Amino acid sequence: MKNLHKTRATQTMNALGTPLTNAYPRRNFYCPCRAKSFRTNTASSASSFARTDRGFASSSPDVEEHKAIVTRRETILGAIVGLATTSSFSFESVASFAAEGETKKQIILITGGNSGIGKTACEQLARLGHKVILHARTPAKAEQAKKEIIYGQPDADIVTMKSNCDLMDLREVQQYCKEVLEYLSKSSDDGEENVSVKKLDSLILNAGIMAAPYELTKQNHESHFGINHLAHFLMYENLKPALFAEDSSKGPARVISVSSLLALIGELALDLDDLDFERRKYDKWYAYGQSKACNILFADDLAHENSKSKLVANSLHPGIVTTDLVRYSFPDLIASKRDPERERWIREQARKIGIRDADEGCKTHVWLATNDAALETSGEFFVDPGLVYPGATRQQLVEAGDWFLVSGEEFLAPELQFPARLFDGWRNDEIRVKLRERSQDMVSEFLL
Numbered sequence: 001m002k003n004l005h006k007t008r009a010t011q012t013m014n015a016l017g018t019p020l021t022n023a024y025p026r027r028n029f030y031c032p033c034r035a036k037s038f039r040t041n042t043a044s045s046a047s048s049f050a051r052t053d054r055g056f057a058s059s060s061p062d063v064e065e066h067k068a069i070v071t072r073r074e075t076i077l078g079a080i081v082g083l084a085t086t087s088s089f090s091f092e093s094v095a096s097f098a099a100e101g102e103t104k105k106q107i108i109l110i111t112g113g114n115s116g117i118g119k120t121a122c123e124q125l126a127r128l129g130h131k132v133i134l135h136a137r138t139p140a141k142a143e144q145a146k147k148e149i150i151y152g153q154p155d156a157d158i159v160t161m162k163s164n165c166d167l168m169d170l171r172e173v174q175q176y177c178k179e180v181l182e183y184l185s186k187s188s189d190d191g192e193e194n195v196s197v198k199k200l201d202s203l204i205l206n207a208g209i210m211a212a213p214y215e216l217t218k219q220n221h222e223s224h225f226g227i228n229h230l231a232h233f234l235m236y237e238n239l240k241p242a243l244f245a246e247d248s249s250k251g252p253a254r255v256i257s258v259s260s261l262l263a264l265i266g267e268l269a270l271d272l273d274d275l276d277f278e279r280r281k282y283d284k285w286y287a288y289g290q291s292k293a294c295n296i297l298f299a300d301d302l303a304h305e306n307s308k309s310k311l312v313a314n315s316l317h318p319g320i321v322t323t324d325l326v327r328y329s330f331p332d333l334i335a336s337k338r339d340p341e342r343e344r345w346i347r348e349q350a351r352k353i354g355i356r357d358a359d360e361g362c363k364t365h366v367w368l369a370t371n372d373a374a375l376e377t378s379g380e381f382f383v384d385p386g387l388v389y390p391g392a393t394r395q396q397l398v399e400a401g402d403w404f405l406v407s408g409e410e411f412l413a414p415e416l417q418f419p420a421r422l423f424d425g426w427r428n429d430e431i432r433v434k435l436r437e438r439s440q441d442m443v444s445e446f447l448l
């Protein structure tokens, strides 16, 4: 396998092919993950970065700069939207991405398959002839989604489980995985009994929440960290017998970790000594950014720890997609509150500025899960089918409709080093290993 981690620094080029370290002057950002994570002496660590329950206690230049960055966040969003309105892109269809070089019938489990991108991914995967295990928070939600998909595609092979699986509760995740393994161990379709567990070809860890108010999971973890990362980490651990099941007719298993461009704030938001926001002031965007950085590190770690012939793991950003993920941040934009008559017009306008609908938003999920070419790469962050970032050229990003990355590099990077700094300071071997160790401790009680 290509040593992706060693070569990452040299891959980090901006759109014009200039090494980013030269293109943008480095700033002395406050960096919890880099500054704190690997200190063995907790007391000295705590005193070096004094914070109160209400936030940062110090007024050091680093902290002041950090505050200024936080304040400018709204400006960044405004700039993105403003600049986006002047652009226009065309898209290829999802089918064209999936059809070329697709593998034979797979068994694919996807979390959050009842809504948004997860649901359209289920539809696309079923249309390509794969068996889809559709996860949802409750069996009722899973059944409802299955019914809707089968209404449009009567021969869709969609499977649901009977267990609840709220990702807020690791006990439910454990029980759900048990049921999945039992399902995969059942008599085979040809009537054989007591066959060993069937191979789970792809695990798409897609479910997530964004910018939710502070809440704790059943096991007292901050909810973004708990749902978006930890529950998925446990799911992978418990489904290993199926992912690594021997099947000479199949290729390596694939794990697809759905992250986000907002992982870019990883350097500011990821704090391995405070993953649950017990010691720092809660910030819903930092909580989301941290969890999405964890999604990338998790895939990197799996890629690093497994040979490509056994398991291929990648993370992805699906694009900016119109789904109900905005239920906490922009509640008026959820589907049930939008005016159906204006919906078509809005979709067209959104498309012009690079915002995808859920049909388009699932194309990288589908490509990574089904395309043979996706087996060539492990431990990368995909922003489109076949397109890895950093590494993609400006032209490739523009052609793929990834306006946000391009504008980020060209307009925002000089100001905030965005997203040139996407992986600076936190996407490295030390941090991915540490995250794995912390996560293993947290889920140990729930391993099968």
Ligand SMILES: NC(=O)c1ccc[n+]([C@@H]2O[C@H](COP(=O)([O-])OP(=O)(O)OC[C@H]3O[C@@H](n4cnc5c(N)ncnc54)[C@H](OP(=O)(O)O)[C@@H]3O)[C@@H](O)[C@H]2O)c1
Pocket (backbone or CB within 6 Å): 111, 112, 113, 114, 115, 116, 117, 118, 136, 137, 141, 165, 166, 167, 168, 206, 207, 208, 209, 210, 227, 258, 259, 260, 261, 317, 318, 319, 320, 321, 322, 323, 324, 325, 326
């Ligand atoms: N939309 C975007 O622009 C965008 C951009 C970057 C990344 N992403 C990522 O894409 C993924 C899918 O998001 P989406 O846009 O499709 O949003 P969505 O429509 O809100 O779907 C989220 C899914 O996650 C499930 N989920 C959330 N909390 C859960 C819990 N505690 N237990 C079980 N399931 C839970 C939801 O189930 P319920 O219906 O039961 O709540 C739903 O099925 C997320 O990981 C998100 O971070 C999206």
